[in-house]
Every structure is written in C-alpha cells, then in structure tokens.
Amino acid sequence: MRTISLPTDEHWTQQICHVRDIPRITVNHLGVKYRTVEALQDVSFTLNSGKVTGIIGPNGAGKSTLLKGMLGLIPVSSGTTIYQNQPLMDQLAKVAYVPQRSQIDWTYPATVWDVVMMGRVKKTGWFRRFSNVSRKISETALERVGMSAFRDRPIGQLSGGQQQRVFLARALAQEAEIFCFDEPFAGIDQKTEAVIFEIFRELANEGKIVLVVNHDLGESIANFDDLILLNQGLIAAGSREKVFTQENLYRAYGGQVIFFQGKAA
Template sequence: MTATAHTAPLAVRDLTVAYHETPVLWDIDLEFPAGQLCAIVGPNGAGKSTFLKAVLGLLPKAAGTVRFFGEPLKNARHRVGYVPQRTSVDWDFPTDALDVVMMGLYGRLGWIRRPGRRERELAMQALERVRMTDFAQRQISQLSGGQQQRVFLARALAQDADVYFMDEPFAGVDATTERAILDVMRDLQGQGKTVVVVHHDLDTVREYFDHVSLLNVSVIASGPIQTAFTPELLRKTYGGKVAFLREATPA
C-alpha cells in the first residue's frame, strides 16, 4: 500500500466479492480521504451495499486487503461506525429508541458490563443530535421511517467513531429527516471525521458531498466531485442511461 493508505480512513486494494462464483465486485481499489463527505454512487446491482458489508467484515471477500487507518478491522473496530439500510433491520424487535442507541456502546463496554448512567447520558446526547430526545422511550416499531433512521444514526454517533459508513441513509425519509442527517454529517466533518455514504439521489451529490466514487462492479472513477462527477463518467457508470446529465454538468 502507498504511504497515504497507511493513514487513510479506508484503503481497499484488489477487493473481489463473489456470490456463487459470480463476481459482484471485481478488483476494487479505493481510498477515501480524511475529513471529507464521500459518496458511493452507481446503478442498482452495482455492488455499493456489498462493498460496505465486505469492508466491514459482514460479507466474505474472495480476495483483497482492507485497512482502516493502516490497520485491519479487528484493530480499528472502535474507530468505525456503521448505519445499515433501514430496510435491513427488524423494527418489530421489542425495544425503545434509547436502548437501540445504547447498543452502539457495547463495543466500548464489552458484553459483560452493563450500561450505566454515563452510557445513558451519551445515548441521550446522541438522540439530541438527531432531534429525537422526545422519542427516547418510544418503541421503535411505533416510529416513522424517518424517525427510525435517525435512531440508527444516533446509535452510530454514540460510538464516537472516526469514520462512519452509511448505507442509503436518505432513502425513503421525509425532508426533516434528510436535513437532520445532512446536518449531522456536516457536524462530523467539522470534527475532522470522515463519512462514506452509499447514495442514490444523483441530483444532490454535488450539494452534499466533497468526494465521489462511481461504482458498477468495478470502480469507474473516484475523486473530488469536480473531476469525478462528470457527464462522461456518469454515462460510463450507468451505461449511457442518465437522464439528468444537464444538471450534473459543472457550472
């Protein structure tokens, strides 16, 4: 790996992931810069969510190396936060919003020690950051989709990580939740944290992010928005089927 890869929040080399011997991700080389809001963009089935799950050890790799701040995940897990897709969570599980957020602290506590007053305070602070303190005692099944997403974002915030991975956090949420999530992302960036987001709304990429990786099984392009989010590269990523190219053209 390069010298910068040893300090990058995430550096991936030669990553390949296969389902039933069919490659879903092929020979991925990606490196995300510190302190930036980074989008992963591509068509449905491009492997975006698979990429997040593979680098986080939730799916097996066929090949490749993954390093967080120059370390394997097992050595850097405490520095990594993850917000999964809302649709992948069992929201009927009988627990309230505060307990869900406190689950984000188990990595710090270990599974033997029970959370106490300090952990409760940290969880409430995280809920406050996503404007959900009034719902702390609400059963998660009784929350709206946007509120559920904010609770899971609060759980990741409670971990106080250095790099955060979010899998389509804006999908299917209301405008208030979208603004709350964006505010949190920018606040994290202001603290020097890195946020990597699988994102589906191409119209907001320029507004929300500093860095973009275009993915369709393999990496098409990766870099600052100004150089990587171009009509030509988007056509290549989406197979020419891009209806918004006029809006994506740099001003």
Template sequence: MGHSPLVVRDLSVAYQKKPVLFDVSFEVPEGKLIGIIGPNGAGKSTLIKAALGLIPRLKGEVLVYGKPYKQQLLKVGYVPQRESVDWDFPTNALDVVMMGRYGRLGWFKRPGAADRQAAMECLDKVGMSKFADRQISQLSGGQQQRVFLARALAQDAQLYFMDEPFVGVDAATEKAIISLLNDLKRQGKTVLVVHHDLSTVTDYFDQVTLLNGRLMAFGETSEIFTEENLQRTYGGRLSILKTGPDSGTILGVR
C-alpha cells in the same frame, strides 16, 4: 504520517459464485464526506459489507487506519439499510442507541448513567430525545433512520459507513442527516455514504466513488462527477437535461 481512514486494495467479491465486485482499489483521505454512487446491482452495499467483514472477500484487502477492520472495531460506525432491520423487535429508541455504546463498554460491563447520558445526547442531536421511550416499531421511517444515526453517533467512531441513509425519509430528516454529516466532518471524521439521488451529489459530497462492478472513477466531486463519467457508470440509464449551451443538469436514472 498517519494512516488513511480507509484503504481498499484489489477487492473482489462474489455472491454464490457470481462476481459482484472486481479489483476495486481506492484510498480515502481523512475528514471528507464521500458518496458511493452507481446503478442498482453495482455492488455499492457489497463494497461496504465487504469492508466491514460482513461478507467474505474473494481477494484483496481492506485497511482501517492501517490495520484490518477486526482490530479497529471501535473506530468504525455503521448505519445499515433500514429495510435490513427487524423493526418489530421489542425495544425502545434509547435502547437501540445504547447498543452503540456496547463496544466501548467491553464485555460484561453494564451501561451506566454516563452511557445513558451519552445516548440521550445522541438522540438529541438527531431531534429524537422526546421519543427515547417509544418502541421502534411505532416510529415513522424517518424517525427510525434518525435513531439509527444516533446509534452510530453513540459509537463515537472515526470512520462511518452509511448505506442509503436518505432512502424513504422526509425532507426535514434529510436536512437533519446532512447537517449531522457536516458536523462529523467538522470533527475530522470520515463518512462514506451509499447514495442514489444524483441531483444532490454535488451539494452533499466532497468526493465520489463511481461504481459499477468495477471502480469507474474516484476523486473530488467537482472533477469526477461529470456527464462523461456518469454515462460510463450508468450506461444508457442516465437521462440528462441540457440547461444551457455547455451545462448539463443531471436529472436522474431511468
């Protein structure tokens, strides 16, 4: 019996002594697309960063395939929020994607032709191969996001964390991203996505994690993504449009 891609146990995190996450526990099965949903300030990005060891934990543990993340670096890919990146850094799209290969190369090994080839294939998968030599500062937001995804693909991980990959991208890029996520899932990979557009959750994700400081609910989207759970998670900020006697269409968050 293999280990789950991700087990989070009793995770608590504080920023400058202010608690952000309390006692969050859940276990992620393999080969699923999982949305991390909740209001602003709910701790969604914090959850990912704590899982990746990018910020300290107050308590709790996070296991990636049964071991601490630090022992499983090659198994994990990460797409941070686009705003958190210095896009003026003088480098081109191909070089950014090549960075995804460095973990595989080991220390002091220079990337060779096979790595360039792999990086180009990843750019191709996100429709960006013709921009390989373009400076990242000259790319549109959607193009930058595609390059980031290509970098994560180049890592050839088993478990992916993506922090708001759909923010600020055009409809074509959104389509390209979701089809890429479904490709990863078909390969048996597991993807956790911080996501804020409630209208696409049921189309995009097999499972959802509803978060607001605490874990409000976790499980199959069809069972967990209910009006009742969303009201609990978002409080008064949720607006619902009734479309029929029994059905509620979720409009979004005020």
C-alpha cells in the same frame, strides 16, 4: 533588498509527518464473488478523514457489497482494506455501521432509548451496567438528531425518517472514527435528510471518515465532498467535480441517466 527565509529541513519534516498522520482507509484491488458471479472486481481507492464520501452507481453495481466487503461483513475473493496500517476488519470497534432499513427487524421489542444505548455496548462490555457517562453520551446523541421526545417510544412505531434518526443517534453514541451508512436516505422526508447531512458535515469537520451508499443523483450529490462511482468495478473515485461528469456517468449508467451539470455545483 528583502531577505527571504526558506523553510528548514525540520519544517518540511513536520509538514510531511502531518500529512502522513491523516487517518485514511486504503482499499486495494478488492473483489467479491457470490458463487460464480463476480459482484465486484479489482476496486482500489483511498478515503481520507474530514470528508463526506458517497458511493454511487446503478442498481446491482455493488455499492452495498463494497461497504460490507470493506468491513469484513461478507467474504472477499481478493484484495485488502487497510486503516492506519492494519486491516479494517480487525478494528471494527472504531466503526459505526448503519445497514439498510430493510435489513432491520422493526418488530423487535425495543424503545428508542434501548436502540441508542446499544451504541455503548462495545465501550461498556456485554452484561455490564452502563455508566453515567454512557447515558449522557446517548442523551446528547438523541438531542443532536432531534429525537429526545421519543426516547420511550417503541422503535417499530416510528416513521421511516424517525427510525433513521434513531440509528444515526446510535452511531453517534459509539464515538467512532469511521461512520458507514448504507442508503440512509431511502424512504425518508427532506427534513430528516437535511438533518442527517448536517450531522455528516459536522462529523467530517471533526476529522471523521464518513462513507455513505447513496442511490440519488439529484441535488443531494452537492452534499458530498468525494464520490466513488461503481458498476461492478471502479469507474472513478475522487472529488465530486472529478467524478460527477457526463463521461463517467455514461460509463456507469449508459443511457439510463440524464446528466445535469448544475446538480454537482
């Protein structure tokens, strides 16, 4: 007769504590109003670390609004966003946020190196000299995105894909716990898209939270672990396989999208 050892109470306690210790963001009944127009209403979901999560939905669905509302960059009319039992907006030092390229002043007289070093300001403090450690971290970030050769180039002279790589490097230099990107793939080449997704995967494997507003429903969807599907309210949230279904897409887009099952494989 074989003797089977059952897990002890201590074992189960350790397992439960391990689950509870996973960093997560909890969004509860979030709503945003622009004057009298409800841009987003009653959105709730949970983001776990170690995942690359995409926010998808039609134009005007509230994708960027959701991201900004979570971070406290715009006023919310209802709800909360909690990270590690505290409001996320009170912990922005732990967040690296990259806005849409259209919201950035590309005529500002800054070099690639200047932009990446901006990612070290929160760690260093305003009007203080950057340490050698900060410089090394920024150099490593530039190398990681393949932009070291452009460090002295004015940011406005770069292509769209190169600019996006530089802002990704700035985000990496922040050494954040949460990475938020608003449509990082708009107007960039496929090579840069592949580089960015590879780094997103590395960040997730390091236990970071990676949240990405994405407008493309093509093959790039396969790079996301989880999805949040919106149309001014939450249609579905969870694993890619659970969310990216014909029924959910029809609810979000109506007859405006053709469903390809193979894209989510």
